[in-house]
Amino acid sequence: INSPVLLFTNTRGESEFLASILREKTLMNIELHHGSLSKQVREETESILRSGSSGIVVCTSSLELGLDIGSVELVIHYGSPRQVSKLMQRIGRSKHFRNSSARGLIITNSPDDEFETKAILDRIKNSSIEEQKIHNESLDVLAHHLVGLSLQMGEISIDFAYKIIKQAYPFRNITLDEFCNVLEILDQIYILSFDKTKMKFWKKRNAFRYYFENLSTIPDILKFKVFDSVGKKIIGSLDQKFVGDKGKPGTIFVLRGMQWKILNIDEKSLQINVEPINGQKNRVPYWEGENIPVDYATAQKVGLFRNLVKHGSLLMHNKIISELDFNIIPDEKTIVIESIRTDRNVVIHACFGT
Incomplete structure (x- = not known):
C-alpha cells in the first residue's frame, strides 16, 4: 500500500499505546491524531495525510468527520467499533475516488470484541443502524439562550422570546409554564430579572459571566498543557x-506515541514541562469521557450469537463459550x-447495552 493507512481506536489511551508500540516494533512512519x-x-499529521505519504496514522474519532485527509487506501479498526454508525463512518474514510468501494479491516482483541463486531457487521448487512435521538427540551441550553438574548437585546417580553424559542425544533413542544420556570430559576440565582406582572425579563450583573463560562454542554475538565522543553512547543x-x-x-509517560519525562509542573499556568526520553517503560495517560456506548439492539445480537455458539450453530475464533464451566x-x-462469597462485589451480566 503506497498511501497512508488509518488505524482507528476507540480511546486516546489506546491510540497512544498502539502508536508507541508500533514505533518501537516497526520502521514504518507512525503518526498520531486525537x-x-x-x-x-x-495539523502536521493532517498535512502528512494529504501528501499521500505511506505509513500508519493511529487515530480516534478526531479523524471521523469534517477533515479533508486526501486518498486513503485502507482503514483498520482496532477492537470493536461499538456502534454501526461509527464503523460505517470510519471505514468510509477509505478509497474516496470514483468506482471504488470502501476497504476496511477489523482486528478484535478479546472474545467480547469479536462477538460485538460480528453483531455490528450483521446489522450493517441488514441495513440496521442506531436511532439518532434528538435531546428535546434541554432546559440548561434554554437558560443559556435566554441569557444570551438578554445580553444582546436588553429588556425582552416573554411573548417575543417564547415565540423565538419555539421555532427551534427541540423546543417545539415546550409549554409557557416550563419556559417561565426556567426564568424563575435564573431570577432566583441573580442571573436575570423576571417581572411576572409585566411579563418581561432582563439581564443582571452575573449574566455576562454565566453566559461566557458556560458556552458548551460538554463538562469542563481541567487540563494541563504539555510543553516540550527541547522542541519549544506545546x-x-x-x-x-x-x-x-x-x-x-x-x-515518564507517553504522548504523541513518544516517551516524555516530567521536569516540573507549573500549577499556576497549568503547564507540564517535559523532555523526550527513550527506552523506558510506557505509562499511558488516561482521559475523561472516553467510553463509547453500545445500543440495545447490538447487545441483544451479541446475546443471540452467544446462544448460537453454545448450541453449535455458529463458529467463532474465540472459545470463551465452550470453555465456560457452567451451563x-x-x-x-x-x-x-x-x-463470590469472600468478595462483596456482585457482577450482573446482561445484554442490554449501555
Whole structure:
C-alpha cells in the first residue's frame, strides 16, 4: 500500500499505546491524531495525510468527520467499533475516488470484541443502524439562550422570546409554564430579572459571566498543557486526574506515541514541562469521557450469537463459550448474576447495552 493507512481506536489511551508500540516494533512512519494533542501536532499529521505519504496514522474519532485527509487506501479498526454508525463512518474514510468501494479491516482483541463486531457487521448487512435521538427540551441550553438574548437585546417580553424559542425544533413542544420556570430559576440565582406582572425579563450583573463560562454542554475538565522543553512547543494536554495521580518530576509517560519525562509542573499556568526520553517503560495517560456506548439492539445480537455458539450453530475464533464451566450463559434472554462469597462485589451480566 503506497498511501497512508488509518488505524482507528476507540480511546486516546489506546491510540497512544498502539502508536508507541508500533514505533518501537516497526520502521514504518507512525503518526498520531486525537483530541488531546495540540492543534499544531494535529495539523502536521493532517498535512502528512494529504501528501499521500505511506505509513500508519493511529487515530480516534478526531479523524471521523469534517477533515479533508486526501486518498486513503485502507482503514483498520482496532477492537470493536461499538456502534454501526461509527464503523460505517470510519471505514468510509477509505478509497474516496470514483468506482471504488470502501476497504476496511477489523482486528478484535478479546472474545467480547469479536462477538460485538460480528453483531455490528450483521446489522450493517441488514441495513440496521442506531436511532439518532434528538435531546428535546434541554432546559440548561434554554437558560443559556435566554441569557444570551438578554445580553444582546436588553429588556425582552416573554411573548417575543417564547415565540423565538419555539421555532427551534427541540423546543417545539415546550409549554409557557416550563419556559417561565426556567426564568424563575435564573431570577432566583441573580442571573436575570423576571417581572411576572409585566411579563418581561432582563439581564443582571452575573449574566455576562454565566453566559461566557458556560458556552458548551460538554463538562469542563481541567487540563494541563504539555510543553516540550527541547522542541519549544506545546505537544498536547493531560487531564487533571492523571496529573494528580501520576504527575511528579521524573515520571515518564507517553504522548504523541513518544516517551516524555516530567521536569516540573507549573500549577499556576497549568503547564507540564517535559523532555523526550527513550527506552523506558510506557505509562499511558488516561482521559475523561472516553467510553463509547453500545445500543440495545447490538447487545441483544451479541446475546443471540452467544446462544448460537453454545448450541453449535455458529463458529467463532474465540472459545470463551465452550470453555465456560457452567451451563447458563448471559444471552439475549438470560441475565446471569455472579458473586463470590469472600468478595462483596456482585457482577450482573446482561445484554442490554449501555
